[in-house]
Structures are given as structure tokens and as C-alpha cells.
Amino acid sequence: MSGFRLPEPHGTRIDRTRPIPFLFNGKVLAGFRGDTLASALLANGVRLVGRSYKLHRARGVFGCGFEEPNAIVDLVDGERRTPDVRATTLELTEGLAAQSVNCWPSVGLDFGAVLGAFAPFLPAGFYYKTFMWPDWHWFEPAIRWMAGLGRTSLAPDRDRYEEICVDADVAVVGGGIAGLSAAVAAAEAGAATTLLCAAPAAGGALGWRGDATVRALLAKAGRAGVTLLTRTVAFGVYDHGLLCATESLAAATPGTHGALRERLWKIRARSIVSAQGAFERPMLFPGNDRPGVMLAGAAEKYAHAHATACGRRAVIAANADSAYAVARSLRAAGIEIVAVVDRRPPESIGAHAEGVRCLAHHGIRQVIGGRGVRGCVVVDADAPGDRGERLDCDLILSAGGFAPAVHLHSQAKGRLRWLEDAAMFVPDGAAPGLHSVGACAGVFARSAALEHAAEVGRSLALGFTVPPPPVGGAGRSLASSRIPGVRGKIFLDLQNDVTVSDVSLAAAENYRSVEHLKRYTTTGMATDQGKTSNVNALVLMGEATQRAPAEVGTTTFRPPFAPVSFGALVGRRVGNRYRPLKRLPAAGWHAEHGALFELFGNWSRPAGYPRADESLESAAQREAETVRGAVGVFDGSPLGKIEIWGADAAEFLDLMYVGTMSSLAPGQARYGLLLNEHGVIVDDGVVARLGTGHFWVNTTSAGVERTAAAFEEWLQCEYPNLRALVTPVTSRWGNVTVSGPKAWATLATIGLDRRFAPETMQHMTIADGEFDGSPVRILRASFTGELSYEINVPVERTRDLLERVWAAAAPLGGCPYGIEALEILRTEKGYLHVGVDTDGTTLPGDVGFARGLERKRANFVGRRSLLRPAARNPGRSRLVGLKPADGRTRLPVGAQIANAPPPTATEGHVTSSHWSPTLRAPVALAMLARGAERLGETVGVHHLGQRIDAIVVATSWIDPEGKRLHG
Amino acid sequence: MMKIPCPHCGVRDENEFQCGGTAHLARPALDASDREWGEYLYFRDNPKGSHRERWRHAYGCGRWFNVVRDTLTHEISAVYPITETPAR
Numbered sequence A: 001m002s003g004f005r006l007p008e009p010h011g012t013r014i015d016r017t018r019p020i021p022f023l024f025n026g027k028v029l030a031g032f033r034g035d036t037l038a039s040a041l042l043a044n045g046v047r048l049v050g051r052s053y054k055l056h057r058a059r060g061v062f063g064c065g066f067e068e069p070n071a072i073v074d075l076v077d078g079e080r081r082t083p084d085v086r087a088t089t090l091e092l093t094e095g096l097a098a099q100s101v102n103c104w105p106s107v108g109l110d111f112g113a114v115l116g117a118f119a120p121f122l123p124a125g126f127y128y129k130t131f132m133w134p135d136w137h138w139f140e141p142a143i144r145w146m147a148g149l150g151r152t153s154l155a156p157d158r159d160r161y162e163e164i165c166v167d168a169d170v171a172v173v174g175g176g177i178a179g180l181s182a183a184v185a186a187a188e189a190g191a192a193t194t195l196l197c198a199a200p201a202a203g204g205a206l207g208w209r210g211d212a213t214v215r216a217l218l219a220k221a222g223r224a225g226v227t228l229l230t231r232t233v234a235f236g237v238y239d240h241g242l243l244c245a246t247e248s249l250a251a252a253t254p255g256t257h258g259a260l261r262e263r264l265w266k267i268r269a270r271s272i273v274s275a276q277g278a279f280e281r282p283m284l285f286p287g288n289d290r291p292g293v294m295l296a297g298a299a300e301k302y303a304h305a306h307a308t309a310c311g312r313r314a315v316i317a318a319n320a321d322s323a324y325a326v327a328r329s330l331r332a333a334g335i336e337i338v339a340v341v342d343r344r345p346p347e348s349i350g351a352h353a354e355g356v357r358c359l360a361h362h363g364i365r366q367v368i369g370g371r372g373v374r375g376c377v378v379v380d381a382d383a384p385g386d387r388g389e390r391l392d393c394d395l396i397l398s399a400g401g402f403a404p405a406v407h408l409h410s411q412a413k414g415r416l417r418w419l420e421d422a423a424m425f426v427p428d429g430a431a432p433g434l435h436s437v438g439a440c441a442g443v444f445a446r447s448a449a450l451e452h453a454a455e456v457g458r459s460l461a462l463g464f465t466v467p468p469p470p471v472g473g474a475g476r477s478l479a480s481s482r483i484p485g486v487r488g489k490i491f492l493d494l495q496n497d498v499t500v501s502d503v504s505l506a507a508a509e510n511y512r513s514v515e516h517l518k519r520y521t522t523t524g525m526a527t528d529q530g531k532t533s534n535v536n537a538l539v540l541m542g543e544a545t546q547r548a549p550a551e552v553g554t555t556t557f558r559p560p561f562a563p564v565s566f567g568a569l570v571g572r573r574v575g576n577r578y579r580p581l582k583r584l585p586a587a588g589w590h591a592e593h594g595a596l597f598e599l600f601g602n603w604s605r606p607a608g609y610p611r612a613d614e615s616l617e618s619a620a621q622r623e624a625e626t627v628r629g630a631v632g633v634f635d636g637s638p639l640g641k642i643e644i645w646g647a648d649a650a651e652f653l654d655l656m657y658v659g660t661m662s663s664l665a666p667g668q669a670r671y672g673l674l675l676n677e678h679g680v681i682v683d684d685g686v687v688a689r690l691g692t693g694h695f696w697v698n699t700t701s702a703g704v705e706r707t708a709a710a711f712e713e714w715l716q717c718e719y720p721n722l723r724a725l726v727t728p729v730t731s732r733w734g735n736v737t738v739s740g741p742k743a744w745a746t747l748a749t750i751g752l753d754r755r756f757a758p759e760t761m762q763h764m765t766i767a768d769g770e771f772d773g774s775p776v777r778i779l780r781a782s783f784t785g786e787l788s789y790e791i792n793v794p795v796e797r798t799r800d801l802l803e804r805v806w807a808a809a810a811p812l813g814g815c816p817y818g819i820e821a822l823e824i825l826r827t828e829k830g831y832l833h834v835g836v837d838t839d840g841t842t843l844p845g846d847v848g849f850a851r852g853l854e855r856k857r858a859n860f861v862g863r864r865s866l867l868r869p870a871a872r873n874p875g876r877s878r879l880v881g882l883k884p885a886d887g888r889t890r891l892p893v894g895a896q897i898a899n900a901p902p903p904t905a906t907e908g909h910v911t912s913s914h915w916s917p918t919l920r921a922p923v924a925l926a927m928l929a930r931g932a933e934r935l936g937e938t939v940g941v942h943h944l945g946q947r948i949d950a951i952v953v954a955t956s957w958i959d960p961e962g963k964r965l966h967g
Numbered sequence B: 001m002m003k004i005p006c007p008h009c010g011v012r013d014e015n016e017f018q019c020g021g022t023a024h025l026a027r028p029a030l031d032a033s034d035r036e037w038g039e040y041l042y043f044r045d046n047p048k049g050s051h052r053e054r055w056r057h058a059y060g061c062g063r064w065f066n067v068v069r070d071t072l073t074h075e076i077s078a079v080y081p082i083t084e085t086p087a088r
């Protein structure tokens, strides 16, 4: 127990009159409104908050914001779990319950910590090197169980998320004084300005110090009409000025399930200003990961903003002037500063050290205390092997200089340059569409930052040239934040447990590119994305390969700046809003007649109409048998319908389909295969001619949007001179299909004209008529092999027509039939189902359409590809029928056809398979190499280790001559 | 996400559009050699910089048009009708 609450006036951000109880690892603790979970834990004396990712080492709070590598917790709230939340940016709310991650059975007694004993065997590249033999999968389950951070809930997320898209003239990221100053100036100059601030209140560091400038700027921002978004984290800059951010609303409604939790902002900005500040760079020394070692600036913020002292006696490890300001500030708060251990020579330190014990040119050789700092040993930088001096302390602060937050600048493809004096990367000029101000631009002097930011805001608003940043004010730091020659475990990346020696090893193994170093050692690849480790890593890489940091360069900064929840990205596109369901116009009628609805594509359609004692499968058998014996009624409304109009419509359709459509007389219809440029079958359907320049095209239900889009592309891009108009009309027409030997007997009684009788209306013809005052378009085409009428009717009359047809069909022994029965019927006939019997390699010749295309005179899409040697290979697969040799075993769909049991070369596979109620035997279709020449041959069908002998037969089992089609 | 100026509807977000790939590909005639046909089907330039490509305003007017886009910066420098072929 070392942290404690400081008395007033400390704690500018907390409200001591509003205590908030919360749970940490099952224990009840208390904080105040305005605390973060981290500040509250520290104030309660909690040092051990989690275990590290790889070695399960004890870890405490390290930072105070997005840079936090250690204090990662899971939030648990009933069935809701929010994994891997940074305690340092999480506002404390009533009833908050947090759990440490990555430890079992508990954070204090961690089973995985024995891994630490194996640390010498877990160097960089360990996984790549070790688990190759005999197979990584042997090791994977155990390693996956041990590794990883938080756990997610398996329950559906009941909270709501939303997305908002807005425009802005100027969008400013960062609510510190630089960002405020830029936003105020832009808004005062007339620009529509949005200011995004990650914290619950704007003001940044000067804000929690209680600075008057901040209050004045906030008042001005209000008057100038700046749109201020707090609790909003800008996570990415994308093309053409798109800035994305997530606004957290969870703190507003703690504990409420189903409430609006996060809002995704998509801000299209004419100009973006980044004012994200800077992160502190940690010092590198042995034991620098122990609980009680933390960033100096973080300790200062906790003291002032949250009245939380992180310890009583502090040693500051320094490589920057900022250490001394922190030392004085903390001492004023009542925390004893034992010494500043500065790795720089005395001449670099100068007057900063006044009044503080300064050990110049010194470094920490050892940290005492495994689960919490009890002291440290410091040595002269020139004699790292000496015994050194022991300093008693319970807090070690790291002040290694600053790393400007150049993330958004880099995401926007801005370049960086290395500042030697301050040892930091700063923007090298502005990025396209994005300007940096304040500390993230390398401007650390307060008045310079204020003035420059205001100039930038004004210039962007008025379209003036933007002034370059007056870089400076950070003081002097050395590139290296460690003293050479010190031995021990020095952590570079705390979240991924990467040590200094891992970098040396990578260099020794000849990894030179910083991108390779990152992947080999996993530096910067954890959820914190290396905000405290990246600069140290490339400095070390430079040391190991005798290169300056500028030469080593940085890795690519990619979005997101901070982790983003899936919920925020998904927004309201869940369930039916993710994939809207298409319902039949007469869905109610089907439901009343016992339909079992299933999804086919996005359509909810009757799979069958099972009676009380029936399964879907037995219903399908009965329905198929009824269609063959009497009559069936089918809802074909989803069938794709496209009208083609124009003087060149016929010529256009000749180009689109394998079949010749220009030779159709008005009233005639023809089957057509649709190919892509590779000659592969992508859809099929029936094309009917209504008039000289008017065609009716039926596509598959699933393929209509694709087909209409392809028609448009060919017409607009490749054949723009053809006078043809493509109009998709699927949703305009319902379709009731009546099929079976009694189809006309049914329809004759519903008031249709006698000219539709099969004697006068031929198979594959189309005609317009009238039903009960509405126009109908009747197509005589059949997917069942029986006499069929596809009656297209205005969509709002679908139910009326269904009712009338049903009233006539029922007394004739008819039934409604669903998709399952239709599949049986078409398989018995060997009719093709594109996408089921075909795949992305199937050419027309493979399904028996070779002759038609040789006769055709016109060119058509895909024709040239059918002349390629591969397309004409006699060994290609061919669609055939298969029947089991024993006459009763069903052949499983997908089963492979081969001479020997697999693994072996396959000769084909089963594509469709059903039990035929008419034949009382199984029927199947298959793609089989050289299938056309193999009729009568017995082949082996292999399924789950079992061989079924099958005989190759023709594809049509029932009525191969097609007599039944004519009634 | 880019902003794309549809010649018919004005500037809209990229997610209203569908990219149709490289523009101005010349489809060889039926009697082209297998090699010529194969190159037309499968081989595309992948330039760093200016690229002519065609886009469709799928969730708008439905029209195809040509775009000159820099593949490095995503800057769109020109938009012109689908029927127009620039001088090479």
C-alpha cells in the first residue's frame, strides 16, 4: 500500500462530495466522481493490476492515458463483458466492476508466472523457431490458453451503437490549449469548426492544472460556435479528409443494458488540425516494469487532477529537463523526491536541477521489490559494474523525454524528421490536408504553441498559407534512454514483454529494417501499439546497427490510434438491418397453408408445407409426387425479371446469352445460358420476345441483381451504340406457377381465356392476358418437366391469384409445393441448377451445350474463351446422372468420384441428389471427367471412408422425350 | 473513404460507388491468338501514380464513367464520360 489521496486543493478533476464505490477483482473499493479507474486504484494503494502478456510478470499502472501498456482490465456487468479496457482512460462510474486480465487463478497467485522462470527460453522469434516441429498445432491450444488478454462475452451485445456523418470546414483533434486555440481562431474567422477531445472535459494538461487561459479559451470557443465533442477519440484519418472518431456514451448510462453505448463519427473535413500532444518516453533500466515504476508526467497528473499520490518517496530516472519540473511539482504536493538520476552529463542539465538532489551521469542498475518498488541501486554511467548506491523509495518515475503524437500526421502520409537535441521525431512539413499544432508538432513552449495554433486555425478558415510550426521548447534529451553496460531484464515494450536483449538478438540475426524488427520481436504490436516503446526500439536498433535514429526510421502508423470496438464500427447494421430479408408478396397466404419458411439467398421462401405428422423431407416427397400426378401451386415471385426495350434489344441479347434470341418470333421464348468473359456459366434463364423491340428476361432468383448490373455494364461501357434499355422489374410482378398434368384443368376454371389452353398455347411461348381486371403475363416454361404455367401478375394481386388458383387446384387433388419439392422435380429431369451443379469452372460444353454455341452466328460474351485449349480439352468434366448400383443408397452431395479411396486424384463429384418419389429410387447428378463417354460405367463414390458403387446414366430419368411438358 | 465526383449527381462518398477496374481495355476480336486473349483477360498494369479506371454510381444514378486516380495519393484528377477515349 503506497498510493494515497492528497488533501485539497489537489484534485481539480474530482468531486469529493460524490464518492463512487466500485469492484476490482471482487473487492469493494471507493473513488470519486472524476477519477479514472487507474487513479482510483492508485489512491486505494493498489499496485498490482495485471500480469504481462508473455511472461506473466506483475504489473502496475504505468501511464495516464492512451499510452498505457499495463493497466488493462475486463469490465464485467452481468452478461456484458468489455475486454481489454485501459484503466487510465476509463471514467469511474457507479457499480463499475473490473477484473485483471491474463492471470489465473488470480492476479496475486498466477499460474502462468512460472513462465517467468522460463524467460531465458522465450527470446525474440521464439514461436517462429520452436514450434515448427512436428506441427505447430500440437502446441497451439496450450499457448493460446495461456496467452492473450481479456475475455469477451459469448452473449449477444444488447447495447446500441450508432453512426453519424457530418461535414466540417476545420476539424481539430485534441482539447489541450493548442487545439482549443486553433479551434477558436478557425471558428472566429467563420469556419464551421468541430473540436474532438478524448477526455470528459477540454483543457488538457493546463486544464487540470487549473490554468486561467484554458477557462478563457473555453468561453471563447462557446461564443464562436465551436462544436465540442468530449469523450471522443479520433482514431483514423482516411482518404480525402475523412476523420473517424468514436464517442463514448457509456459513462452517461452506466449499467443500463440496451442503452446507446458508442457513436461513430465520420467527419468529412476540409482541413484537419492535429493537436494530440506528446507521449512521455520511458527510461530503460533493469526492472523497469515493476509495479511502482511509472511515467513521471503520469504521476504529476494523478497528483494534480485526481489528488492521487502514487507513492511517498520517489526517485526520478531522467533523460530530460521535464524531470525537474515534475520533481518540484510533486514535492509541492508533499511527495518526497529522493533524487533525480539523470543519465545526461551535468553540462546538459544546467540550472534545472536547482533545489533537487541530482545524480548527473547516473542510471538505475537494479530495482528492488518484485511486486512493488522498495528501492533501487544507482550507478555512475561510466562504471555500470560498480556496487553503486542504494536509494530507498516506493516510486520510480521515468522521464525520458517526449515523443510527439505524430499518429494522425503519419496516417495522413506526412513525413517525419528527427530532432537531435530533443531526441524526437516531429512532422516534416504538413501532411496533405492535415496540419499539426502544439506538442505533436514539436512546439513545446506554451505561448509559441498558443500563437502558432491560432495562426493555423485562422489561416485554414480564410484559405491563407499556413505558417510552419516554431519547433522547440522541449529541452535536451539523449537519444538513448539507458546507460550502456547495465545487465538485467530491461523491458522495452511492456505490453508484449519485449526486452532490450530481444532487439540485440534481432540485430545479431541480421534484421535491419524496422518493420522486420517490429514483427520479429513483436515490439509495438500490442493493443497500445507501442506508444511508449516505438522510439526507444528504433534508437536501440540504431545502436545495434551503428545507425542514427533518422536512418532507422519509424514503422508505418496505421489506424486505429486506439482500439475501436466492433460494435462502434458495425453501428446499427446488425440482424435484419445487416442483411435485409426479402418477403414474398403473399407470405401470409403461405403461412396460413402451413409453409415452413427458410432462407434462400435473402428470400424467405416456403421450403415445403409439412403437415402435422410430416417432416420437411416427407412433405417434399408428397408435394413432388402430387405435381407429377395431379397439380402443384408454387410461388415463383422471387424469379428474376428484367425487361429489355429498344430497336437493338435483340442484338444486345444475342451478345449476352449463349442462345440466339434474335431469331425468336414475338410470343416465343428460349432457354439461355449467361457466361462471363472467361466462358464460365454465371446464370441461366428464359428469354421471351413480347414484340419486335421488347423482351422479357427471367433470370435465377439469386442472380437477377448481378445479371442486371452486367447488362448495364456491357451496354454502357462496351456497346454504347446499341439502342436498348434494361429495366429490372422483379419486385413489380408476383409469380404464381401452376405445374402438373392437371395444370390447365385448374386454370380453365379461374376465368382465364381459352387461348391459354395447351392446345393453342405452346410450351416455351409467352402471352399477355387478363385476370380479374388485372393484366397477367403468362409464360409456358417448366422447371418440373410437367405442363406448367408461370403466371406473372401485378405484385399486389399475387394473393388474389393464389387464392383463386388454390380454390381450383385443391378439388383436383393439388397441393402447394416448396423449394425442396422443386429441387427433387428438376433433378429427376436433369435440369441444371446454376451454382449447385455448376461452379466457377463450368463451361457450357460441360453441361451439354456445346452444339448450340457452334451453330450460333453472332458473337457473345465469353465466346472467345471457349476456344482456348483448356476449354476444348476432351478430359473436361461433364454433367451426368448417377444411380446407385444397389438401387437404394442415396449418394451424398459433394462425395468424390474416384477409383481408389481418397486421398487420390478425383474424377468428379456429386452435385445434386434426391430420393425420387416417382421412381422410388435415388437420383443424382454429378460432374464427371469425360462423363459423356462413360454411360453405363460403374464408378466409385467415396463418402466418409465408405465406397458406394454407382452407374453413370443420362441426366433425365423421367420422360426424356419431354412429352409431359405439353399436357 | 474517397469522395468521388459523379458527373451526373455531384460529389458523393466512395461507398455509393462500385469500381470496375482499368478503363479503356481493348477487347481483341474473336480470331485473336490465345496469347492476346489471355493477356486481355488476366494481365493488368499496376501503376504507381495516375491510373484510368471506370466506376459506377451503383447507389445513385447507376451510370458508369471514367476516373483518373492517383494510386499513391488517391487524388482524383479527372472524371469523363464512359464513351470518351483519351488520346494516348
Ligand SMILES: [Zn+2]
Binding pocket: B006, B007, B008, B009, B010, B057, B060, B061, B062, B063
Ligand atoms: Zn450519379
